[in-house]
Amino acid sequence: TQSTRPQRLLSAVQKNATRGDPCSVVRAIDDFCRHKEWAMNVGDEKGCILDSVVSEMNPAAVLELGTYCGYSTVRIARLLPPDAKFITLEFNPGFAAIARQVIAWAGLEEKVQLVEGASGDWIPKIKEQFGIKTFDLVFLDHWKDRYLPDTKLMEECGLLRKGSVLLADNVICPGTPDYLEYIRSSPKYESRYFKSHLEYTKVEDGLEKSIFLG
Ligand SMILES: Cc1ncnc2c1ncn2[C@@H]1O[C@H](/C=C/CNC(=O)c2cc(-c3ccc(F)cc3)cc(O)c2O)C[C@H]1O
Numbered sequence: 001t002q003s004t005r006p007q008r009l010l011s012a013v014q015k016n017a018t019r020g021d022p023c024s025v026v027r028a029i030d031d032f033c034r035h036k037e038w039a040m041n042v043g044d045e046k047g048c049i050l051d052s053v054v055s056e057m058n059p060a061a062v063l064e065l066g067t068y069c070g071y072s073t074v075r076i077a078r079l080l081p082p083d084a085k086f087i088t089l090e091f092n093p094g095f096a097a098i099a100r101q102v103i104a105w106a107g108l109e110e111k112v113q114l115v116e117g118a119s120g121d122w123i124p125k126i127k128e129q130f131g132i133k134t135f136d137l138v139f140l141d142h143w144k145d146r147y148l149p150d151t152k153l154m155e156e157c158g159l160l161r162k163g164s165v166l167l168a169d170n171v172i173c174p175g176t177p178d179y180l181e182y183i184r185s186s187p188k189y190e191s192r193y194f195k196s197h198l199e200y201t202k203v204e205d206g207l208e209k210s211i212f213l214g
């Protein structure tokens with residue numbers, strides 16, 4: 001039977017990365033995607049911007065929308081303080097299965113809670129299911145037309161507090177026009193665009209960092 005790209009990405013991690021070494025897992029995926037098969041990970045260039053936002057915030061509660069193969073999950077989890085809560089949502093069972101193995105290879109399974117399901121279904125349940133009051137950081141990297149509805153849903157569910165940060169991937173390519181329009185014009189947010197490139201290419205892309213003002 002044919003393997004899938006996520007399966008081949010996982011094999012590259014298991015072949016080239018050291019168990020328990022998150023940086024070697026990140027490097028193995030970036031090498032695979034740059035030299036063998038492109039995949040929609042946030043990548044090394046935008047990944048450094050993600051790292052700096054996570055490190056600067058030292059967040060106690062993080063939500064990631066769209067785990068995919070777990071690349072950004074590993075990048076984030078490796079920087080979190082020991083008792084931080086980190087939830088990542090993924091509704092494709094195949095991707096979730098690969099991501100669990102990538103996260104485990106990095107030795108970070110204790111720091112991450114991968115929840116299988118749709119963000120729209122799970123966001124309203126997070127408070128009671130996981131005992132989380134608000135998120136300090138949300139990384140949006142799932143279907144681009146879900147960024148705006150899920151942001152409004154997080155507001156409605158009281159999951160954001162004054163100072164919560166939304167960090168959105170792909171605001172240029174593939175683009176999230178309705179989200180950008182909303183977040184940049186809303187008095188409830190202070191936004192800043194971090195110009196970069198689409199992972200493993202020279203095409204422009206970037207991250208939008210938005211602080212919820214309450
Ligand atoms: C609603 C919802 N709930 C839970 N998981 C969800 C979800 N929507 C998607 N997901 C999961 O997130 C992942 C989806 C991510 C979507 N990301 C993308 O479509 C994406 C696409 C590109 C891209 C750019 C240029 C090109 F020419 C081609 C592709 C680059 C990226 O960085 C991306 O994140 C996997 C999916 O199962």
Ligand SMILES: [Mg+2]
Pocket residue numbers: 040041042141169170
């Ligand atoms: Mg992305």
